[in-house]
Amino acid sequence: MRPDVLQLYRFYESPLGQVTAHLLGQQMRRFWPDVSGQHLVGIGYALPYLDTLMDVGADAYALMPAGQGVIHWPSTAGSRSALIENHHLPIADSTVDRVLLAHEIEHANRPAHLLREVWRILAPGGEVIVLVPNRRRIWSALESTPFGFGQPYSRGQLYRLMNDHMLPPDRWATALMLPPMGRLGLPRLVAWAEKPMRVLSRSMGGALLVRARKQVYGALPVGGLRRPVPAMAVPS
Template identity: 55%
Template structure:
């Protein structure tokens, strides 16, 4: 079951959530260096990351799925958040420069349709950042954090899914190298552990991140091989 918006909000206000948002946010900014003046859509619960992009001059809106619920954001300005159907976004074709999906794809009942809708609203060459729980990592196994809900992905699975929907991966990384723990001192140490552990293995982080751009050329549908013989069950 997908956590609701209040659960996400409470998590990111706690020390563990604040540390996670800071670490993952650093990786987002590393892969999106030029956002000033760009129209950015956040899908799922992306507020901690949209706030950093907005501080760099991006023009963001936060779209939240109906099952999750929506909250007013930002607090000090006219609302830039809305409740939407993630399979039918209230946007024109080729109308945004970047989409960042956090706590979103892993909860999609139709992941291919979810990504195809992202493809529709992106401008030609537009960018998308997908952040999902990393399969076989501790963050995906523990339900105490939002990363422990929904379907986790491996890098290969996410690459294949995105390529099938004409989103061409440009690179990948992981974040949250240290297993989750609610102890305040433990949360504060997460940033210091992140870089040394990443040296041991790029795929050790609990959050998997793939950034891609929108392809404009068509894809060839993979043909299904038709068997030349049909199996028959013989009677006694």
């Protein structure tokens, strides 16, 4: 079971959801300090983070899986969102600079196939950030947030999966150090406690982020690489 697009939208519109987007967005900006002019695709429900990245110049698009549903995005301009099948992305080979997987891989029936598609559409040297629930933290056990659904991952599990598909991780972080607290005023405590608790342990956060770069030498990803006829190219 995965949250539908309206559940995700309502969470990120709530005070706790806005704090969540802010804290995770900070980590993404550390991973990607300069995305100006780059083609960026968010897969899953990445809208709160794509908003931040578009504000600093990214040419961003949102692809939302059929099992989740799609909404118009961005709200102030023509639509850059599309409903897709995540095992057959409608994008030509090697045309995307950055991919953000958010609220997606933990719900994928075939995560290996999804990562093969990510590898296919990334340009040589392109990068992906994967955002998943941290297996060892309470956020993955509570269904009051989107991180309580799907298959959570430990860092070791996610590293092995990505390495198997020629996406070797080179950086990781966690965020959301305190348990999810939605009462009035408590989301501010979640934000305030983030930095001092990270000093104690960088692995404590309820959400795990891993960055990887497309590897373009050596063997093909496990299971081979499908080469479909391109359906849509990201505009240059």
